[in-house]
Amino acid sequence: MPTRGGWLLLGGGILTALSGRLLGPIEFIVAGVVAISAVVIAVGVRATRRSDLMVARRLSSSRVEAGRPIQIDLEIRNLAHHRSPLLRIHDSISSTRGVRLSLSPIDRGRSTIASYRLPTTRRGLVRIGPVEIVDTDPAGLARRRHSFETISTLLVHPPIEAVPEIRILSGHDPMMGDQQRQTLGISDAEFDGLREYQPGDDLRKVHWPSSARHDELLVRQFQPPRHGRLTIVIDTRPPGDTDEVLDITTSVAASITNSVLNAGDSVRIQTTEGRSTNVITGPAHILEALEFLARLDSGDRAIHESVPATGGRVVVISSSPSVVADPGTRSGLMARLSASACITVDPSTWGSQAPPPTGGHAWAHLYGPGQLGPAWSSLWSRTKVSA
DSSP states (O other): OOHHHHHHHHHHHHHHHHHHHHOOOHHHHHHHHHHHHHHHHHHHHHHHHHOOEEEEEEESSSSEEOOOOEEEEOOOOOSSSSSSEEEEEEEETSSSEEEEEEEEOOOOEEEEEEEEOOOOOSHHHHHHEEEEEEEEEEOOBEEEEEEEEOOEEEEEOOOOOOOOOOOOOSOOOTTTHHHHHHHHHHSOOOOEEEEEEEOOOOOOGHHHHHHHHSSEEEEEEEOOOOOOOEEEEEESSTTTTTTHHHHHHHHHHHHHHHHHHHTEEEEEETTTTTTOOOEEEEEEHHHHHHHHHHHHHOOOOOOOOOOOOOSSSEEEEEEEEHHHHHHHHHHHHHHTTTTTTEEEGGGGGGGGGOOBOOOTEEEEEEEEOOOOHHHHHHHHHHHHHOO
């Protein structure tokens, strides 16, 4: 079909030809016929000389921290037996106008890469695609649209700060040890030393080199691998349910989660309204936590009766002004959630001057990025979060 320029030229050609026919000058008629013919020929060529393209999209990563750009490559291959026309590409991106690119003609059987960097500012799942390609003639008079259902999903998760890997006190879940070993691929308990052989001991546990040196049978002694569980409760009661607040509190939760999983313990993330992840064990499963935090929004005024669901320690993250300012309210919230520690933030002053974190017993207040690591270590030393 004609482009906007093609329609204008076609309309101008018709008016010029009619003016020549009514007023008499043959030059007007010739000019009008030439303009009309140019548009008709361009449309005919686009209709008969169809493009045959293939599109593939590659993301430099399937997940990225909010605030960091990601590179996206679109590979366009020309499958037709002739050179492609000029290509104009529109890659759709959810909640935006998408990205528009232009490509010069591609030789037959060849492919080319169209790349762009996509900035990320907020948490969430970003849907990329479909791709629309419009091929046009060199004069830009006619075009033909092609749509490709090439869909990709990008996980934009909260930023993760470096936090010391502190072990958590063992929880009260008798199955957690077995789950931990299965997830981490541990086939046996932890080695705890050697002791003298006693009747009934498994001969497979005899340590023969040490037995030969000491001239008596010594067996290896094991103990179950120590494990701990931390439940992170995010206070999503208003005003903690806004995007601005959740961008901060989810970042704190993601950073603590990453630290605990890398230390070998388990994490569950909950909100005060009752939404929750499963118990997450092992760094390889952090994607579940990041996707939960990326999608998190809204909240209720009341704390759900199921919160907290825990077999271990509890840490609450809140932006409530009353929790920040009033020790009584803070203590009441911690008692309601059986929390060992409370971390608070104030989005209105976040990162403005960023004085050192403050707090008291079992409480830390953060003023900006980069303060969670020292605050977490301090909380551990005061509340004995770790054994």
